[in-house]
Amino acid sequence: MDRKASTPKPATVYLKDYQPPAWQIEAVELEFDLDPQATRVRSRLQFRRAPETGPDTPLHLDGEALELLGIALDGEPLTADRYRLDEAGLEVRGLPETGVLEIETRINPSANTELSGLYTSSGNFCTQCEAEGFRRITFYPDRPDVMARFTTTLRADKVATPVLLSNGNPIASGELEDGRHYVTWQDPFPKPCYLFALVAGDLGWIRDRFVTRSGREVDLYIYVQKHNLDKCDHAMASLKHAMRWDEEVYGREYDLDRYMIVAVDDFNMGAMENKGLNVFNSRYVLARPDTATDADYQNIESVIGHEYFHNWSGNRVTCRDWFQLSLKEGFTVFRDQEFSSDMNSRGVQRIGDVNILRTHQFREDAGPMAHPVKPDHYVAIDNFYTVTVYNKGAEVVRMLHTLLGTEGFRRGCDLYFERHDGQAVTTDDFVNAMEAATGVSLQQFRRWYDQAGTPELELERHYDPQARTCALTLRQHCPPTPGQSDKQPFHIPVAMGLCDREGRALPLRLYGEAAAGGESRVLELCREEETFVFQDIPAEPVPVLLRGFSAPVKLALDYTDAELALLSAHERDPFCRWEAGQTLARRLLLTHPPQALDADTARPLIEAARRTLADTALDPALRALALTLPAEGYLAEFVDPIEPEQLHTARQALRLTLSRALRPDLEACYEQLTETGAYSPDAASAGRRRLRNLCLSYLIACEDDSAYQLALRQYEQAGNMTDSLAALQALVNSDCPQREAVLEDFYSRWQQDTLVVDKWLSLQATADRADTLERVQALTGHPAFSLTNPNKVYALLRAFAQGNPVGFHQASGAGYRFIGEQIRTLDGRNPQVASRLAAAFTDWRRYNPTRQAGMRTELEKMRDAGGVSRDLYEIAARSLGDDTGTD
Numbered sequence: 001m002d003r004k005a006s007t008p009k010p011a012t013v014y015l016k017d018y019q020p021p022a023w024q025i026e027a028v029e030l031e032f033d034l035d036p037q038a039t040r041v042r043s044r045l046q047f048r049r050a051p052e053t054g055p056d057t058p059l060h061l062d063g064e065a066l067e068l069l070g071i072a073l074d075g076e077p078l079t080a081d082r083y084r085l086d087e088a089g090l091e092v093r094g095l096p097e098t099g100v101l102e103i104e105t106r107i108n109p110s111a112n113t114e115l116s117g118l119y120t121s122s123g124n125f126c127t128q129c130e131a132e133g134f135r136r137i138t139f140y141p142d143r144p145d146v147m148a149r150f151t152t153t154l155r156a157d158k159v160a161t162p163v164l165l166s167n168g169n170p171i172a173s174g175e176l177e178d179g180r181h182y183v184t185w186q187d188p189f190p191k192p193c194y195l196f197a198l199v200a201g202d203l204g205w206i207r208d209r210f211v212t213r214s215g216r217e218v219d220l221y222i223y224v225q226k227h228n229l230d231k232c233d234h235a236m237a238s239l240k241h242a243m244r245w246d247e248e249v250y251g252r253e254y255d256l257d258r259y260m261i262v263a264v265d266d267f268n269m270g271a272m273e274n275k276g277l278n279v280f281n282s283r284y285v286l287a288r289p290d291t292a293t294d295a296d297y298q299n300i301e302s303v304i305g306h307e308y309f310h311n312w313s314g315n316r317v318t319c320r321d322w323f324q325l326s327l328k329e330g331f332t333v334f335r336d337q338e339f340s341s342d343m344n345s346r347g348v349q350r351i352g353d354v355n356i357l358r359t360h361q362f363r364e365d366a367g368p369m370a371h372p373v374k375p376d377h378y379v380a381i382d383n384f385y386t387v388t389v390y391n392k393g394a395e396v397v398r399m400l401h402t403l404l405g406t407e408g409f410r411r412g413c414d415l416y417f418e419r420h421d422g423q424a425v426t427t428d429d430f431v432n433a434m435e436a437a438t439g440v441s442l443q444q445f446r447r448w449y450d451q452a453g454t455p456e457l458e459l460e461r462h463y464d465p466q467a468r469t470c471a472l473t474l475r476q477h478c479p480p481t482p483g484q485s486d487k488q489p490f491h492i493p494v495a496m497g498l499c500d501r502e503g504r505a506l507p508l509r510l511y512g513e514a515a516a517g518g519e520s521r522v523l524e525l526c527r528e529e530e531t532f533v534f535q536d537i538p539a540e541p542v543p544v545l546l547r548g549f550s551a552p553v554k555l556a557l558d559y560t561d562a563e564l565a566l567l568s569a570h571e572r573d574p575f576c577r578w579e580a581g582q583t584l585a586r587r588l589l590l591t592h593p594p595q596a597l598d599a600d601t602a603r604p605l606i607e608a609a610r611r612t613l614a615d616t617a618l619d620p621a622l623r624a625l626a627l628t629l630p631a632e633g634y635l636a637e638f639v640d641p642i643e644p645e646q647l648h649t650a651r652q653a654l655r656l657t658l659s660r661a662l663r664p665d666l667e668a669c670y671e672q673l674t675e676t677g678a679y680s681p682d683a684a685s686a687g688r689r690r691l692r693n694l695c696l697s698y699l700i701a702c703e704d705d706s707a708y709q710l711a712l713r714q715y716e717q718a719g720n721m722t723d724s725l726a727a728l729q730a731l732v733n734s735d736c737p738q739r740e741a742v743l744e745d746f747y748s749r750w751q752q753d754t755l756v757v758d759k760w761l762s763l764q765a766t767a768d769r770a771d772t773l774e775r776v777q778a779l780t781g782h783p784a785f786s787l788t789n790p791n792k793v794y795a796l797l798r799a800f801a802q803g804n805p806v807g808f809h810q811a812s813g814a815g816y817r818f819i820g821e822q823i824r825t826l827d828g829r830n831p832q833v834a835s836r837l838a839a840a841f842t843d844w845r846r847y848n849p850t851r852q853a854g855m856r857t858e859l860e861k862m863r864d865a866g867g868v869s870r871d872l873y874e875i876a877a878r879s880l881g882d883d884t885g886t887d
């Protein structure tokens with residue numbers, strides 16, 4: 001099938017083609033006359049030719065969807081022969097070495113459905129410039145290695161738009177004619193234009209103060225629509241915790257007099273770290289006990305932290321080009337994960353992060369969209385804000401932390417910030433600083449940035465009772481990924497220990513060492529195969545590998561069920577302990593047909609679960625994690641082809657078996673954890689709710705009246721959204737006769753609260769029912785749904801396509817056709833959201849031939865549609881195996 005002749009094939013951008021900018025912009029003055037339909041933007045660019053640039057080199061300014069009203073050089077209008085305008089922007093010739101270019105453009109914020117550039121959301125103006133949105137505001141060299149000082153004046157109607165915000169500090173304000181007013185903002189730090197922001201509208205705010213450890217007073221503001229003012233306190237508390245944490249752990253202070261956060265309802269991603277003026281998806285700001293769950297509270301803390309930490313890892317030191325995206329994102333995710341660990345429970349946090357990595361990133365790394373942490377080509381950069389760049393990138397930084405130790409890592413960070421403050425740099429600069437500060441060679445380690453794919457590790461163990469030695473042979477292998485057939489071995493830190501048959505840790509003395517060096521250590525696997533020999537081992541030990549999941553690899557272990565049971569009961573590392581139990585459950589699920597998963601077969605799992613339910617000394621959140629069966633998305637990694645309903649049926653069968661066998665234990669645990677005090681989102685309270693609600697979800701699997709009554713009672717009496725939603729979810733996934741009535745009750749209670757309505761949509765999209773697809777289709781016509789709001793699309797359509805494998809992959813292909821059609825409609829409005837939704841199709845080769853055909857047809861329709869966006873084209877073409885890496 002050929003692409004329509006009218007649609008040229010989108011171009012590919014290559015890392016190898018990188019050229020430093022020929023022109024620098026030293027200062028920018030922007031003036032906005034804000035109007036929803038016709039905003040005028042005047043910009044004064046103070047430019048300077050780079051020293052290596054020849055005098056004839058034109059200045060290229062990116063521009064997209066702009067109406068050019070005027071252009072002048074040093075006060076004189078430019079004649080038409082001095083510049084050229086095309087779809088990509090503006091080229092200006094014959095410029096002096098330095099000067100001032102004045103450009104006036106007109107844009108239409110209310111028609112901006114892509115939510116990139118300047119747009120309106122709930123009647124307010126806001127911007128999103130990362131990665132390439134600034135070019136939709138004015139003509140500019142829209143690349144992160146052009147850093148300038150910004151001064152921004154906003155003018156707007158005083159009544160409709162009382163609040164006028166931009167980066168930095170306010171330096172002037174006043175009244176204008178015709179009921180308008182203005183504010184001028186100045187940001188003293190040079191920055192790339194992707195960090196520019198403006199927000200204007202009728203917003204309310206809360207204010208607080210933070211004193212940095214050197215005594216600087218910082219005013220903190222959170223701006224929201226006025227009806228949300230009672231939902232900002234948790235975000236503000238989280239911000240102050242993040243500011244303190246970055247001082248304590250990294251020695252990094254905030255650098256402006258104010259820090260502002262704005263919540264908007266229409267936002268493509270989670271949040272944006274614009275200098276001094278973060279813009280957030282409102283779901284990562286707003287929380288009240290009756291509207292937000294424990295998970296929401298937790299996510300808010302983590303995203304507030306993430307954006308705050310970017311002030312150093314991203315803003316003060318930024319990326320040279322977008323191939324370096326993980327420089328800021330991987331590092332900052334690592335920082336927010338550590339922040340959350342320190343604020344809550346480290347073990348729980350780590351297990352959650354590993355779960356995300358293994359279910360989503362490993363999958364990406366094994367499919368047609370696999371790319372290195374530092375990609376080397378792209379069509380649409382927005383497609384590379386991926387779990388690989390973010391979460392695998394964070395694992396790479398975590399490995400550096402493991403290899404260098406806390407102090408060495410900190411010295412490396414200090415040197416990195418010292419060397420590169422105010423610069424736009426590369427991931428290599430980051431690793432160089434780590435090397436220079438510690439003297440450790442990271443030559444081979446750098447491969448983690450360039451080679452895609454998940455390495456597979458194999459362990460062979462040999463115990464010699466005469467010599468009392470235990471030899472561990474580790475072998476690594478990385479499967480080929482698109483465009484990379486041969487992989488070089490990685491430098492892999494393997495945190496490990498050995499324990500005896502009672503689960504006691506053994507001292508570790510490697511062959512050739514004079515004395516034991518502790519009970520846990522990090523082996524460094526650098527070659528394809530290496531053998532580590534431990535001495536003074538009295539009897540055959542159980543090796544424990546990848547404590548804390550010390551490397552993003554797949555590890556195949558030949559543990560016996562008895563060894564797994566031992567580790568799941570005694571191992572001190574929360575991750576390895578949890579992993580042992582999960583492996584036991586996974587073996588059961590993947591080696592028995594669903595009808596064979598009875599109490600006899602599941603006996604070891606049932607007994608382990610019974611002990612966990614009664615083990616009140618253990619953190620309830622860890623108990624909940626131990627009792628949660630492996631997700632279907634994770635199990636899918638181990639089967640070929642993926643048969644979604646088989647995985648689902650098996651998991652449901654095992655759940656029912658556990659539920660029946662453990663009913664009194666589950667009820668006792670549930671009762672014991674029932675609390676009546678005021679809601680608090682702290683980790684301990686949230687952990688108790690998590691375990692109690694897990695008990696409820698097991699109990700309702702029995703599908704009898706007493707379980708229904710328990711859930712109905714919890715729904716009616718819940719004093720917080722966590723318990724209310726958990727009860728509703730249990731009911732919706734059951735055959736309880738009242739399920740529809742409760743769903744309706746929930747909607748009528750919360751229809752005014754858009755974020756709560758998102759939960760209502762997701763619950764229905766992921767419901768375990770035969771008619772879910774029809775339900776989702778009907779809901780696209782419900783007043784609560786809107787294709788123009790990304791949160792609604794994610795809550796309903798993505799929840800169905802990615803959170804309901806049985807529904808989406810139904811054999812008729814109806815799920816594919818429905819979502820495919822939605823994607824193509826969406827692509828004309830918001831390509832970023834359309835291509836995110838299309839990710840549900842990229843794995844098509846993992847399914848049986850019928851499903852492959854259904855998914856492939858949809859991908860081809862997306863790729864070949866006339867006027868398809870670059871974003872969607874790239875996802876569809878790469879998924880289909882087209883090579884976008886060569887033209």
Ligand code: TRP
Binds near residue numbers: 268270272273306385
């Ligand atoms: N830098 C943002 C972050 O903290 C990511 C982001 C926000 C983004 N909005 C975006 C990326 C729009 C692409 C497009 O992770």
Ligand code: ZN
Binds near residue numbers: 306310328332
């Ligand atoms: Zn980020």
